Amino acid sequence: MARRLKVLVSKEVRELVRDPKIILVMILVPSLMFIIMGEAVGFAAEKTAEEILKGVDTAFVDGDGGWASDLLYSIASSAPVSRVDRIQVTHGEDVADRALELAASGRYDLVIAVPQGFTENITSARPAVVLVYSVVRGLSVAAGAKPEVVTGLLESYKEHLVKQWLRRAFPDKDPNVLLNPFTVVEEAVVKGKALPQQALSMLMSQSFLLFLGPLILLSMAASIAAASIGVEKEEKTLETLLSLPIRGRDVLFSKAIATLIVAVIGTLSLSLGFTVYMRRVLSMPLEIASQAGATGAQPYGYSGGLGFSQVLELLGVGTVVVAVVGVFLSIMLVLLLSIVVSSLAGNVREAQALAGYIWLPLFIPLFAMMFLNITSLGPLGQAVLAMLPFATPLLALKAGFEGVPWIMYANLATNLAYSLLVLFLGARWFEGEKILTARIRARRRGLIRGLVGTGR
């Protein structure tokens, strides 16, 4: 029987990998998607840096004419990327009006306006105002980052003034220390290990992938499982197949094994794309920081990342193993469910519609899980969590962080039980006679109408 199963599996795999749609959906799209996503984000970042390097056209509207505005002007024009036009305003003309006019002209990215009396106010330590108009040309990161480069300079100007005062008031003290009496060194402590806070934030910011990744993976798996049974119905090969000297359940087993093989290839492809993406995303802030660094501005203020070994250490090897096993178990469950359910379809399209819907409602609760802390749930909530289908990988990562490992083992066990149950029921279904004739028909409108048992 093992020999026949092998023959069946190899037939299934061959039929799947020769289908250009499967190759596209399972192998190319998953990796390309992430690679393209990474490239898109990287491209945006590069564009931002490029925009900044192209220069920021600044109008400096001077209604003051004192030393303080002179200093501000020289600081603003000291930045290598800024081109500053200085516009003197005659007495009596409104500085704000003039600045707005210039901003509206479209010639400038930024207009800095210094009202009359600025120097006087600064000198006598009275509240003074500088008006800054940034011209917004779009809703992109690049559009926002550009004026920031110059406005960042205003901050250093402020510092410069304060230090001057401090030097005058406390000639024997270091103004830098006075200005900044202590430095905050921030680290996050996870399970007794200290990690750079920024690296952790970066990791958290990508945590949507914990939902998106499995979503893509499982829908891929459902899609190939549906194709593998849908084609039998569409091409009318199932009747012959079931009459061969094999058991009906061997058809289910061989399809499960074959689609698992293809799904694992898809998973590897997805992981490859994901790795490329993470590399790109993690390296990106560094690029920008270094390119924009000359100006003193730090659009992202991030440098450094978490290595794989650090993540592994953080989570614990046990957690990672459970997570990986959980991924395969989830794939297996989706495959089995999809094969069994889409055997009710009459063709590939119907099969994929059925397989596409069946597991989504089961998967949706995972979305809520991203925002929950396991430990903040009551016993009932935790029990529900422990029984959620497809939850093992995500739960393992969370449980690993929160230090409640029992819940991931419980979830692993329930998911194993689900798979075995579907396997058992599926085997019976494939041994029965309804597999040939049962059909859920898709209506013209594309809705699914339940009609089990008597189709011809």
Place this chain on the structure above:
Amino acid sequence: MSKDRLLSVERLVKIYGDKPAVRGISFSVDEGEIFALIGPNGAGKTTTMRIIATLLKPTSGRVLVDGHDVVSEPLEVRRRISYLPEEAGAYPNMTGREYLEFVAQVYFEDPGEARAAVERGIEYAALGDAIDERVKTYSKGMKRRLQLARALMTRPRLLLLDEPTSGVDVVHAVHLRRVVKRVAREEGSTVLLSSHNMLEVEYLSDRVAFIHEGRILVEGTPGEVKKRYGAGNLEEAFVRALEEQGLSLGGSG
């Protein structure tokens, strides 16, 4: 039960939901015999074949293939049969040869036997160079020839052929009928077939049964049946048999 009775169908009943499709059919086919089921659309031919092929469970009655019960020993039965469904296709992304290889490997453990079966299949299908092209490029008739060749190449004890040559052109249909006859005569395979083509039935069958609304009206050699209705050919005999039932044509289905 005599020793050389390869197929016996006893008071077979099949009801779909509450719709009876087969209402107590009994017949038996001896080893090496070619037996044809003839009947109008919806008579219950395919249902009977599917039960013998272990794909459907009978509502009541008993079917034995080479002494094995189709319900309690389906695997034993499947090892002895080769079933050509009424509507059957092959995997679109395989070549014809690969498809035959796949089926042969399922049937035969010995690679040599499997290879010999594939060679026979290729000869029966007579597809020429197309045998190495993907099935999705085949015409309807080419697919049918591949299927029939697939069923014949394994030299089963019992061949179940549901409308074997439907959709096949005249020349290839003649070739395939010769093959069916040869396989039955030379390999000793027993054949149960259904057909709407009376020429085919007359050429192939040792015995025929007329089925109507799930019941057998008459059974015998083509000669006996023709004589019984005083008909010159099977087609005429069939029409008269139905008229005798008080049925006008087209009133069933």
